[in-house]
Amino acid sequence: MNANLKIYVAGHRGMVGSAIVRTLQQQGQTQILTRTHAELDLTDQAAVRAFFAAEKPDHVYLAAAKVGGIHANNTYPADFIYQNLMMEANTIDAAFRCGVKKLLFLGSSCIYPKLAGQPMREDALLTGVRGPTNEPYAIAKIAGIKLCESYNRQFGQSHGVDYRSVMPTNLYGPGDNYHPENAHVIPALIRRFHDAKVNNLSAVAIWGTGTPRREFLYVDDMAQACVHVMNLPQDVYVQNTQPMLSHINVGSGNDLTIQEVAQAIAQIVGYEGRITFDTSKPDGAPRKWMDSARINALGWHARVGLASGLQSAYQDFLANNFPQN
């Protein structure tokens, strides 16, 4: 990769954005352009246009987004659809206006239809309805993918525009959100088992039967996938996607039950009490698993196993929540 590129990583303080910065730095990139949310609000069109006109980056990774769990999505649906639409539209259009040829957008496996066949292939997108909980977020994310495709279709030939999208599975790792109410499965369980350990609780109850299967990917593997997809030769990307079906799934390829995940986390955290299952609570979909054959065929594979990924995540949790440790 050309080390002289000027690369803008939007959302560089988030879990994924910070991992992309780490990966780019490990690969020798020295001109990484970042702005905090306070310095540049991506929902502000004039500010975004001024930033791009002044900085003229070569590559853009769009890892800024308003993200949250079920509670936040239910409580703030207007924020989720409006802010994500604005961030994507402003960033992608401003990039185009100042001549950016390459941009990578991040979708999410949670925008596939609720009843998509398993494993979920790229062509499952828009084949069915989402659940109501995250529909506003999903619509905005789908719009981001369609923005990239539409700029490619209209301006690919004339302006050399080459905007790509990846679709990550559930991610975890350093920089995750461990909020007691809003966290995803892995960070939530890390917090709960840690709290149970320090408070000597004899049991931790987990919602549901523990049998649903979920897929998880360590965030640095995801970041490497982002850089890999961004740097694929254009003819290779075009041959492996379609103009209106251009996103590429990124998953570990392994799914496991919630019970197995919980046991693995309890072991890493050192919690020796019982794990029980509150079967009066709902389970959600029995299985959510991505078909990652496309990106595997393009030369990327997950490298970090669950045990070592969880170990790094727990160290990050301790360092950020209990710096005195």
Ligand SMILES: NC(=O)c1ccc[n+]([C@@H]2O[C@H](COP(=O)([O-])OP(=O)(O)OC[C@H]3O[C@@H](n4cnc5c(N)ncnc54)[C@H](OP(=O)(O)O)[C@@H]3O)[C@@H](O)[C@H]2O)c1
């Ligand atoms: N985490 C996962 O499991 C997962 C799974 C699939 C896909 N993804 C996708 O990966 C992307 C990044 O997710 P993440 O987990 O890294 O999220 P995150 O940790 O919440 O980071 C999001 C970043 O976006 C920034 N941001 C939000 N609104 C902004 C605005 N108006 N202007 C400028 N910056 C703004 C945030 O800055 P502030 O904190 O300062 O607001 C933060 O740095 C998202 O597109 C998400 O859909 C994540």
